[in-house]
Each structure stands twice: as C-alpha cells, then as structure tokens.
Amino acid sequence: MVELWGSGAEPLEPEDPPQIGSIPLAGRLGAGGMGRVYLGVREGQYVAVKQLLSSVVGEDEDFRRRFGHELDNLARLPTEATAPLLASDRAANPPWFATAYIPGLTLREAIALHGGPLPAHALWLLLREAAAGLASVHALGMVHRDLKPSNIMLTLDGLTLIDFGIARAAEQSQLTRTGMVVGTPAYMAPEQASGTKRRLSGATDVFALGSVLAYAACGQPPFGDESGHGVLYRIIHEEPDLEPLRELEPDLAGLVAACLDKDPEGRPTAVELLEHAARKGPFAEPLWPTAITQRLTERTAFAARVQAIDVPTFPLTGGKPETAPDTGPVPVPVSAPVSVAEARPERPERPHRRRRVLLAVLPVVVIAGGTTLAIQHLPYTSSPRAEARTTQPTQPTSVTAAAIPAASTAGVSPSGAASPPAQPPAPGAAGGKGDNQGPGGTGGSPTSVAGGAGGGTQNGSGGPGGGAGAGGAGASHPSGGGTSTAPVTSAPPASGTYRYRNGNNNKCVTQVFGASDFGDCSDASARWTVKGRSDGSFKLSNQQSGQCLYSNGLHQAVFVGDCAQDLGRIWRTGSGGSLRSDLGGGCLDLGMSSGLVTSTCAGDASQRWTRQT
Known part of the structure; x- marks a missing residue:
C-alpha cells in the first residue's frame, strides 16, 4: 500500500478502479461534476489521472470530438504554464488523460491555510507568475476562460495554471449549445457575464486575473462572492471594491483596477502585467508565507519519493479490456515572446508536479433579452462520496430572475419555473429496501442534527429509529424501491449556538471569508x-461573522452571506443527522479537499452532522 501522507490524496474507495489504462492508482485526488482525479504512477513518476464520468460523456459523440480537440490544445501548451499532458485515451469508455502531478496548493487552499489575505510581496509574485503563464498561453492564440483561485496552483518555485480545456469542450458540445458560456460568475469578465457572442480573447483572462488578485488581497472577489444574478449585474454595471488593496499596496491596486476595465480594449496585456510585476523583484526564497511554504515542502517531499504500486494481474474494472492508451500528439515546441522570457528569469527545472483540479461544468450564463439574466446551473463541484453514489446524470436547474434578484424561498424546477420544494415523507414512514440489500440503518445519536432520527444505510434497508427519531428511511438512490427519495425530516433543533461535527472526518463547519469550509472544531468560526x-425550518448564522450558511442548489458549493435573504438559506433536519437545503433538496456534504457542497441525500457519513455545544 502506498503511503499517501503529504500527497493531498485520499485512499481509493471501493468503487474506484485499481488502474486506468496501464496506470496503477494509489489514491483519489478529488472529484467534480465532470470526473474524478486520481494519483497514479507512470514510468517512475507520479501523475494525475483524470477520468470523465460516463454520465457526462454518454452517447455524445460531439463532446468526445471536442474533448479530443482540447487534449490536442493541452499538448501544445508550454510546460511553464501548466502541467504537461503525458498520456490519454480519448476513445476509452469513459475517456481519460494523465498529466504530471503538481506538488502544490490551490490559491484558495493556500489563503485558507495562511488564515487571511496574502502580504504585498506575495501578491506581486502571484501577479508575476500568473501573468507569465497567461502570456505564454495567449502567445499561442489560446484563452483559459475560467481563471479563478481553485485553478491556480502555488508551488515552492512559483505557480502553475490548471484546468484547461474540459470546460470548453462542454461549452461547445450538446451540453451547452444554445449560445451560453462557461465560467465562474465571481471571476467572469463583462463580455462573459453579458452572454454576448463576442469572441473571447486574452483580455478576458486579464479581467479574471484582476479579480483573483483582489480576492488574494481583500479576502473576497471585487464584485462579491455569490454565484447568482447580483454579482453578474455588478460586474457589468458597477465599479469594483478595491479599498483594502489600495490601503495595502496602491501601485498594485492601480494595475488591478486597469485589469477590471469594462472595455476589453482598455485592459493591459499579460505581457505588460508581467513587465510591471518583474520590476518588484527579485523575489527571495521562501516565496510564500511560512504556513504555505511548510505545506508545499511536504507535497514536494512526497513527489520526490515515488513508491511502487502493485499492479493487478487481471482486470478488475469489469467489461471488455480498455483500449491501449495513446500519448496524444507530440507537443510542438513554441518559443515564448521575448518580453516574457526577459521579464521572468529562467527558473530551475521543477520536480514532477501535481495537477489538482475540479473537473467541472461550471455555472452557465446567458442574457435573455432586456435586463433579465438567466443562469443555468450545472453540477460543478461535489464530494468524492457524492459522485460515487450518483447513478443518474443530474438535470440542470434553471433560475430566472431580474437583474437585481428578490429574495425567495421557493425551489426551482428544471424548466425554470419556481415551485415549492418537495415535501419529505412523514416521520415514521417504513423504510424501503435499498439497491444492494445491505443491513438496516440504526438510529441517530440523541445529539445528532436529526434529533436521533433513524436512517437506512446507503445501500441497505431501513432500520429502526433511535433516540427521539422515527423509523428509518430506505436508500435515496433513484433505483431504490420502497419509499420516496426525499429524506425523512425530523423536528427542528432547539434554538441555541452549536458546532456541527462531520461523521466522516470529525471536522466542523467553518467559514472562510464568503465560503463555507470544514476545519478544526475549536476554530472561532465553527459556532x-x-x-x-x-x-x-431554520437558518444557521455564524456567531463570528453574523452571516448565514446558504446553498446554491443541488451539487453546488455552499457559501456564507447576508442573513436578510432567504434564497438558499433555509435548512431542515433530515434523517441520519443530515442538514437538508430547501433549494434543490440536497444534503450538506464534504467537498473535495476543502469547502462544502450539497449532494443527493444518501445517508453517508459525510452527510452526518452531529450538533455539539
């Protein structure tokens, strides 16, 4: 067995394959709405293997074709900009590809680890490194399109941009062929947020980089951190909030303001940004703050000692043998622009790096005439456990509202019409039998969120209730028979202030800026x-910030925001100690490596939250 300490990976789960193609797997690096990412070993080095979900690919040959085209583009990218493509099999079912493993942290993870915004010297370094990567990409006539904190990986010797191509393949395939665009609202440029068919350019990435820098300096994106209509309206019509950055580093604030110009023609190029940032050097090691550097050192030490993985002598993944992997097109060496090479000095050869990435179809945005914005949310993040138990592709949920949305507690139907959330079966309903005939569920503890309601196991039949709860419910898989797929609802918790501890990792719900997270239960933001x-029903208000926990819909990230609104902020106690959102009906669940999401309620330990004083 491979020792995973320091890798950032988790052990393989029972449903994970032992190998993909000819690459044996050691652990799971993450999962998202479009696929899973595994840690493997190939030719004596660690690699990140991305395997798309069968439910995403389906019979969509157009998606496969465009996915293959994006792999060709990925092979063209310079190694100083992103993790190089090492192998792929676009004809496999499902398709997969492997890149070098990056021993790093996403910018979001790094800021959470640091405990707040980055200091001025680290912000200039972030600008220099990111601008250098974008300059190399733009020189090839390519655009990233979804630059954000989770797609920027800090390393001991700089940073790497990740997650090229997959979202574009989805954007142009049958999944989103109606003039919509892919992106994350808080980091979109106005030309993306407006949904116009204007061709995106490098200026789009420069706007996103300005938003990323503001996030790293101020603790939140410059137009707000929610994922709805409000932030899109502000991006198009209002000026960014850069006051904390102006107080910290006025020169950098001026550059960021230029990056956030509404007119793409008014923004500086990546090369110009690189030249400005390079003048602030040299940047002495360690490059990043102490806590970040320590974690990066652990990652790098792990990557340096490649361990052997036992390869099965017979296929374990079922079905016909996989086709032999191809290595994709041979990367074509491309000379970087002279200004890029001059502005950023030559760096020593990097160790093999991990590319930790959420493969995702992200919120999709389009203007539907007048001032009305329509947002189609497709699943873009979920926990590994949630992905494992999903047997059917999730249908998109449409939300239509005025440009300045009004608060609402209504659920949302796939057609876009608002409707009340589905009501769960009454407590005490008989538990139906699950899909794998497992044992019956046991009752929750008297201190659980559900107040002791019993719940069936993920694959089992409903068992007797415990504590103050009623009889257990069967599994919530669509294929399970017996009861409704909605979770049993228990009595609401008594008023008071509590910590909510997870049954999978014993971490508690915390707040990191405008996002939810799981962390140390002794943290001040865990109450x-x-x-x-x-x-x-009830709202959960963070005692430290006074803001409320809110869902953005099923299979979406969970944020923290203004308690005055109701949309997404209404929760109910569910079976097995779960917290169920009225918006989409999903249960609060662990995210990939940080953050919380709402997933299909299935009674997993990762959805069990024990309430503690």
Whole structure:
C-alpha cells in the first residue's frame, strides 16, 4: 500500500478502479461534476489521472470530438504554464488523460491555510507568475476562460495554471449549445457575464486575473462572492471594491483596477502585467508565507519519493479490456515572446508536479433579452462520496430572475419555473429496501442534527429509529424501491449556538471569508446560531461573522452571506443527522479537499452532522 501522507490524496474507495489504462492508482485526488482525479504512477513518476464520468460523456459523440480537440490544445501548451499532458485515451469508455502531478496548493487552499489575505510581496509574485503563464498561453492564440483561485496552483518555485480545456469542450458540445458560456460568475469578465457572442480573447483572462488578485488581497472577489444574478449585474454595471488593496499596496491596486476595465480594449496585456510585476523583484526564497511554504515542502517531499504500486494481474474494472492508451500528439515546441522570457528569469527545472483540479461544468450564463439574466446551473463541484453514489446524470436547474434578484424561498424546477420544494415523507414512514440489500440503518445519536432520527444505510434497508427519531428511511438512490427519495425530516433543533461535527472526518463547519469550509472544531468560526422559523425550518448564522450558511442548489458549493435573504438559506433536519437545503433538496456534504457542497441525500457519513455545544 502506498503511503499517501503529504500527497493531498485520499485512499481509493471501493468503487474506484485499481488502474486506468496501464496506470496503477494509489489514491483519489478529488472529484467534480465532470470526473474524478486520481494519483497514479507512470514510468517512475507520479501523475494525475483524470477520468470523465460516463454520465457526462454518454452517447455524445460531439463532446468526445471536442474533448479530443482540447487534449490536442493541452499538448501544445508550454510546460511553464501548466502541467504537461503525458498520456490519454480519448476513445476509452469513459475517456481519460494523465498529466504530471503538481506538488502544490490551490490559491484558495493556500489563503485558507495562511488564515487571511496574502502580504504585498506575495501578491506581486502571484501577479508575476500568473501573468507569465497567461502570456505564454495567449502567445499561442489560446484563452483559459475560467481563471479563478481553485485553478491556480502555488508551488515552492512559483505557480502553475490548471484546468484547461474540459470546460470548453462542454461549452461547445450538446451540453451547452444554445449560445451560453462557461465560467465562474465571481471571476467572469463583462463580455462573459453579458452572454454576448463576442469572441473571447486574452483580455478576458486579464479581467479574471484582476479579480483573483483582489480576492488574494481583500479576502473576497471585487464584485462579491455569490454565484447568482447580483454579482453578474455588478460586474457589468458597477465599479469594483478595491479599498483594502489600495490601503495595502496602491501601485498594485492601480494595475488591478486597469485589469477590471469594462472595455476589453482598455485592459493591459499579460505581457505588460508581467513587465510591471518583474520590476518588484527579485523575489527571495521562501516565496510564500511560512504556513504555505511548510505545506508545499511536504507535497514536494512526497513527489520526490515515488513508491511502487502493485499492479493487478487481471482486470478488475469489469467489461471488455480498455483500449491501449495513446500519448496524444507530440507537443510542438513554441518559443515564448521575448518580453516574457526577459521579464521572468529562467527558473530551475521543477520536480514532477501535481495537477489538482475540479473537473467541472461550471455555472452557465446567458442574457435573455432586456435586463433579465438567466443562469443555468450545472453540477460543478461535489464530494468524492457524492459522485460515487450518483447513478443518474443530474438535470440542470434553471433560475430566472431580474437583474437585481428578490429574495425567495421557493425551489426551482428544471424548466425554470419556481415551485415549492418537495415535501419529505412523514416521520415514521417504513423504510424501503435499498439497491444492494445491505443491513438496516440504526438510529441517530440523541445529539445528532436529526434529533436521533433513524436512517437506512446507503445501500441497505431501513432500520429502526433511535433516540427521539422515527423509523428509518430506505436508500435515496433513484433505483431504490420502497419509499420516496426525499429524506425523512425530523423536528427542528432547539434554538441555541452549536458546532456541527462531520461523521466522516470529525471536522466542523467553518467559514472562510464568503465560503463555507470544514476545519478544526475549536476554530472561532465553527459556532453557528440556529434561527428557527414557524414552519420548522431554520437558518444557521455564524456567531463570528453574523452571516448565514446558504446553498446554491443541488451539487453546488455552499457559501456564507447576508442573513436578510432567504434564497438558499433555509435548512431542515433530515434523517441520519443530515442538514437538508430547501433549494434543490440536497444534503450538506464534504467537498473535495476543502469547502462544502450539497449532494443527493444518501445517508453517508459525510452527510452526518452531529450538533455539539
């Protein structure tokens, strides 16, 4: 067995394959709405293997063709900009590809680890490194299109941009062929947020880089951190909030403001940004703050000692043998622009690096005439456990509202019409039998969120309730028979302030800026006040910030924001100690490596939250 300490990977789960193609796997690096990412070993080095979900690819030959085209583009990218493509099999079912493993942290992870915004010297370094990577990409006539903190990987010797291509393949395939565009709202450029068919350029990435720098300096994106209509309206019509950055580093604030110009023609190029940042050097080692450097050192030490993985002597993944992997097109050496090479000095050869990435179809945005914005949310993040239990592709959820949205508690139907959330079966309903005939569920503890409601196991039949709860419910898989797929709802928790501890990793719900996270239960942001409502639902207000936990829909990330609104902020206690959102009906679940999401309620330990004082 491979020792994974320091890698950032988790052990393989029972449903994970032992190998993909000819690459044996050691652990799971993450999972998202479009695929899973594994840690493997190929030719004596660690690699990150990305395997798309069968439910995403399906019979969509157009997607396969465009996916193959994006792999060709990935092979063209310079190694100083991203993790190099090492192998792929676009004809496999499902397709996969492997890149070098990056021993790093995403910018989002690094800021959370540091405990706040980065210091001025680290911000200039972030600008220099990111601008250098973008300059190399733009020189090839390519655009990233989805630059954001989770797609920027810090390393001991700089940073690497990740997640090229997959979202573009989805954007241009049958999944989103109606003039919509892919991107993350808080980091979109106005030309993306407006949904116009204007061709995107390198200026689009420069705008996103400005938003990323503001996030790293101020703790939140310059137009807000929610994923709805409000942030899109502000991106198009309002000026960014850069006051904290102006106080910290006025020169950098001026550059960021230029990056955030509404007119693409008014923004500096990546090369110009690189030249500005290079003048702030030299940047002495260690490049990043102490806590970040320590974690990066662990990652690098792991990458340096490649361990052997036992390769199975017979196929374990089922079905016909996989086709032999191809190595893709031979990368064509491309000379970087002279200004890029001059501005950033030659760096020593990097160790093999991990590319940790959420493969995702992200929120999709389009203007539908007048001032009305329509947002189609496709699944873009989920926990490994959530992905494992999903047997059917999730249908998109459309949300239509005015440019300045009004608060609402209504659920949303796939057709875009608002409708009340589905009501769960009454407590005490008989548990149906699950899809794998497992044992019956046991009752929750008296201190659980559900107040002791019993719940069936993921694959088992409903068992007797415990504590103050009622009889267990069967599995929530669409294929499971017996009861409704909605989770059993228990009595709301008593008013008070609590910590919510997860049954999978014993971490507690915390707040990191405008996002939810899981962390040390002793953290000051781990205490949440229950604000009960007359219908038995409640809001969870963070005692430290006064902001409320809110869902952005099923299979979406969970954020923290203004308690005055209701949309997504209404929660109910569910079976097995779960917290169920009225928006989409999903249960609060662990994210990939940080953050929380809402996933299909299935009674997993990762969805069990024990309430503690």
